[in-house]
Amino acid sequence: MSKLYESQKIALLYFSVAIVLFGAQLVFGLVAAYQYINPSFLYEVLPFSITRMLHINAMVVWLLMGFIGGIYWLLPYETGRDVVGAKLGKLAWFLLTAAVGVVVLVYIFKQIGQGDFFTLWFITEGREYIEAPRWADIGIVAVMLIIYFNVAATVFKSGRITGLMGVLLIDLLALAGLYVAGMFFTPNITHDQFWWWWVVHLWVEATWEVLVGVLMGWALMHVLGTPRRIIEGWLYLEVLLVFGTGILGLGHHYYWIGTPEYWLGIGGFFSSLEPIPLVAMIVHAVYDAGVHKLQTVNRPALFWIFLQAFGNFFGAGVWGFMHTLPQINLYSHGTQMAASHGHLAFFGAYVATNIVFVYIILQHVRAPEGPILDSRAWRVAYIGMILSMVGMVGALLVAGFAQTFLERAVGGATWQDYITAQMHPWVSVPYLWRFGFGILFFLSYLVFLYDIATIGRRAPSVEVKPA
Amino acid sequence: MDFSWLEIVVASLLLTLVGGTILTRGRSWLDPVFWKRFAIVGSLVMFTFLWILTFDTMRQTAIGKGRIPDPTVINKKIGYQLDAETGRYRPVILGDEPLFEKVYTREEAMRLLTKGKLTIQSRNCMDCHTLLGNGAYYAPDLTKAWLDPKWEKIMIPMTGAKTKEEAMVRFLMNPDKFATWTRRMPNLHLTEEEAKAVVAYLKWMSAIDTNGFPDHFGESKLVEF
Numbered sequence: 001m002s003k004l005y006e007s008q009k010i011a012l013l014y015f016s017v018a019i020v021l022f023g024a025q026l027v028f029g030l031v032a033a034y035q036y037i038n039p040s041f042l043y044e045v046l047p048f049s050i051t052r053m054l055h056i057n058a059m060v061v062w063l064l065m066g067f068i069g070g071i072y073w074l075l076p077y078e079t080g081r082d083v084v085g086a087k088l089g090k091l092a093w094f095l096l097t098a099a100v101g102v103v104v105l106v107y108i109f110k111q112i113g114q115g116d117f118f119t120l121w122f123i124t125e126g127r128e129y130i131e132a133p134r135w136a137d138i139g140i141v142a143v144m145l146i147i148y149f150n151v152a153a154t155v156f157k158s159g160r161i162t163g164l165m166g167v168l169l170i171d172l173l174a175l176a177g178l179y180v181a182g183m184f185f186t187p188n189i190t191h192d193q194f195w196w197w198w199v200v201h202l203w204v205e206a207t208w209e210v211l212v213g214v215l216m217g218w219a220l221m222h223v224l225g226t227p228r229r230i231i232e233g234w235l236y237l238e239v240l241l242v243f244g245t246g247i248l249g250l251g252h253h254y255y256w257i258g259t260p261e262y263w264l265g266i267g268g269f270f271s272s273l274e275p276i277p278l279v280a281m282i283v284h285a286v287y288d289a290g291v292h293k294l295q296t297v298n299r300p301a302l303f304w305i306f307l308q309a310f311g312n313f314f315g316a317g318v319w320g321f322m323h324t325l326p327q328i329n330l331y332s333h334g335t336q337m338a339a340s341h342g343h344l345a346f347f348g349a350y351v352a353t354n355i356v357f358v359y360i361i362l363q364h365v366r367a368p369e370g371p372i373l374d375s376r377a378w379r380v381a382y383i384g385m386i387l388s389m390v391g392m393v394g395a396l397l398v399a400g401f402a403q404t405f406l407e408r409a410v411g412g413a414t415w416q417d418y419i420t421a422q423m424h425p426w427v428s429v430p431y432l433w434r435f436g437f438g439i440l441f442f443l444s445y446l447v448f449l450y451d452i453a454t455i456g457r458r459a460p461s462v463e464v465k466p467a
Numbered sequence: 468m469d470f471s472w473l474e475i476v477v478a479s480l481l482l483t484l485v486g487g488t489i490l491t492r493g494r495s496w497l498d499p500v501f502w503k504r505f506a507i508v509g510s511l512v513m514f515t516f517l518w519i520l521t522f523d524t525m526r527q528t529a530i531g532k533g534r535i536p537d538p539t540v541i542n543k544k545i546g547y548q549l550d551a552e553t554g555r556y557r558p559v560i561l562g563d564e565p566l567f568e569k570v571y572t573r574e575e576a577m578r579l580l581t582k583g584k585l586t587i588q589s590r591n592c593m594d595c596h597t598l599l600g601n602g603a604y605y606a607p608d609l610t611k612a613w614l615d616p617k618w619e620k621i622m623i624p625m626t627g628a629k630t631k632e633e634a635m636v637r638f639l640m641n642p643d644k645f646a647t648w649t650r651r652m653p654n655l656h657l658t659e660e661e662a663k664a665v666v667a668y669l670k671w672m673s674a675i676d677t678n679g680f681p682d683h684f685g686e687s688k689l690v691e692f
Binding site for chain 2: 418
C-alpha cells in the first residue's frame with residue numbers, strides 16, 4: 001500500500017460510511033417497493049412513509065459523503081500538500097456520521113410526533129428529501145462549513161488555485177449556503193415549496209452537477225491522462241451551460257404550486273435546455289477515451305466514467321425533458337414519471353461518480369505500481385447494476401405513462417381515480433417488475449462489495465512455460 | 468411585475484451574451500479563459516434574474532394576495548371551474564360555507580392553518596401523498612382533496628358523519644378503520660384538534676390558484692373496474 005496523505009485517510013472514512021449507506025438505501029428501497037405489491041408488509045411497524053424516507057435520505061447522505069470523500073481524495077493532488085486541518089476533518093466526519101446515526105434511529109423508532117415545533121426541531125421536518133430535524137440541519141451546515149474551511153485553507157496555503165479548485169470553492173460555498181434556504185417554517189405552502197425547491201433543485205440540478213463536473217474532470221485527467229488545459233476549458237463551458245440553464249430551469253418546479261404564470265414559460269424554456277451540458281459531457285468523455293484508444297490503468301473506473309456520461313445524459317437529460325414542458329407536466333406532475341426520471345438520473349449522474357472514485361482509490365491503495373486494476377467481478381456488478389436500473393426505470397416509466405393518462409387525462413385526478421389507475425394492470429404489473437429488478441440491483445451491489453474487497457489484492461499470475 | 472416570460476428569457480440571454488462578449492473580446496474561443504469569463508457572467512446574470520423573480524413571486528404569493536387566499540376563505544364555499552379565457556381551471560368562491568358550523572376570524576383561521584401545516588409536517592404526509600403535486604406517489608394527491616366527490620359519495624355514509632368536514636375528521640383520526648382499498652393509510656394518531664386543523668388546511672389549499680393543476684379535477688371519464 002502506497003503512502004496516504006491525511007486528507008486521503010479522511011476520504012477513506014467518508015467512503016466507508018457511504019458504501020454502508022448505499023446498502024441501506026437499497027434495503028429500504030426494496031421494502032418500499034415490496035409495500036407497493038403487498039401493502040400489509042410491515043404496515044404497523046415501518047409504514048411506507050418511513051421506508052421511502054429512509055430510502056431517499058440514505059441516498060442523499062451517501063452521495064454527499066462520497067462527494068466529500070472525493071474532494072478530500074483529490075485535494076493533495078490539486079494543491080501539492082496535505083489538508084490543513086486533518087483532525088478537524090476527522091472530527092467533522094465523526095460528527096456527521098454520529099448525527100446521521102441518531103437521525104436514522106429517531107426515524108425508525110419514533111417516526112412521527114405531535115403537530116408542534118418540538119417535532120420539527122427533534123423528530124422530523126416532514127418535508128420530502130430534507131426531513132432531517134432542525135438540530136441536524138444546523139449540524140449539517142456546521143460540518144459543511146468545517147469541510148469548506150479545510151478545502152479553502154488548504155488551497156490558499158498551497159499558494160496556487162487550479163481551475164478545478166476555483167470552481168470547486170465557489171460551488172461548495174453555494175452548496176452550503178443553499179441548504180440554509182430550507183431551514184424555516186411557514187404556514188404558507190407556496191412559500192414553503194418555493195424555498196424547498198431552492199434547496200432541492202439548486203442542489204441536484206445545479207451545484208451537484210457542477211461538483212460532479214469537477215470530480216469527473218479530475219477523474220478523466222487521472223484515469224486517461226487528459227491534459228488539464230482541455231479539462232478546465234470543458235469545465236468552464238459546463239459551468240456556463242449548467243448554471244445558465246439550471247438556475248432559471250428551477251422554474252419547472254414552479255408551474256403548479258401557486259406561483260405566477262410567468263414561471264410556465266421561463267421554466268419550460270430553460271429546463272428544455274438543461275440536457276445541453278449533459279450532451280457536452282458525453283462528447284467530452286467519448287472524445288477523450290477515443291484519443292487515448294481506451295488505454296487505461298484502471299478499467300472499472302474508466303467504464304464507470306462512461307456510464308456517468310451516458311447515464312447523466314439519459315437520466316437527467318432525456319428522462320427529465322420527457323415531462324418538463326408545462327403542457328405535459330400538467331398531467332404527469334406527481335406521477336411515477338418523476339420516480340422513473342429520479343432513479344435513472346441519480347444513478348447515472350451521482351452513483352456512477354462515487355463508484356469511479358471508489359475504484360480510483362482502490363487502485364492507489366492496492367495496485368499503485370500496476371498492473372492495471374481489473375477483475376471479473378466488477379464487470380458482473382457493472383452490467384448487473386445497469387440492466388437492473390434500466391429495468392426499474394422502464395417499469396416505472398410504463399406505470400408513469402399509464403398513471404398520467406388514466407388518472408389525470410381520462411380521469412379527474414381524484415382519490416378514486418388514483419385508486420382505479422393504480423389497480424390497472426398497466427400500473428400494477430410494472431410494480432412487480434420494479435421489485436424484481438430491485439432484487440437484481442441488490443445482488444449486483446453484493447457483487448460490487450465482493451469486488452471492492454478483493455480487486456487488486458492478488459498478484460497477477462504469471463505463466464511459466466516449460467523450457 | 469409587468470414583463471412576460473419571453474421578455475425575461477430574451478433579456479437574460481442577451482445580457483449573458485453581451486456581458487460575456489465584452490469581457491472576452493480579443494480572446495480565442497479555444498482559450499479556457501474565454502469560457503471561464505462566460506461562465507462567471509452567465510451564472511451571475513441568471514442568479515440575479517432568479518433573485519428578482521423570487522422577490523416578485525414572494526410578493527404575489529403572500530397569504531391573502533389573490534393567488535394565495537386569505538385564511539378566512541375557510542368560511543366560504545369553494546369551487547373549481549374552467550376559465551374560458553385561459554383554458555385552465557381556477558378556484559372560485561361561491562358564497563358562504565362555515566367550517567365546523569363556525570365562522571372564523573382572520574386570527575383564528577390563521578392559527579388553525581398554522582396548526583394544520585405543523586400537523587401535516589409532523590406526520591410526514593408528503594412521504595406518501597403529494598401536496599400541490601410534490602411528494603411521494605403511494606397515495607392520492609391532496610391539492611384539491613377538499614373538493615373530492617368521494618367524501619360525499621362514500622365517506623359520509625361510511626363514517627356515519629353528517630357533514631363533509633366531520634367525515635374528514637373521523638377518517639383522519641381512524642384511517643385504518645375506514646379504508647377503501649388494500650393500500651390503507653396507517654393510523655397516525657391525530658388528536659381531534661389536529662384533524663380539524665388539517666381539514667381547514669386542505670380547504671384553504673384547495674382555494675390556491677395552481678395555474679390549472681390538476682386539470683378538470685373531479686370530472687372523470689375513467690371506467691372503474
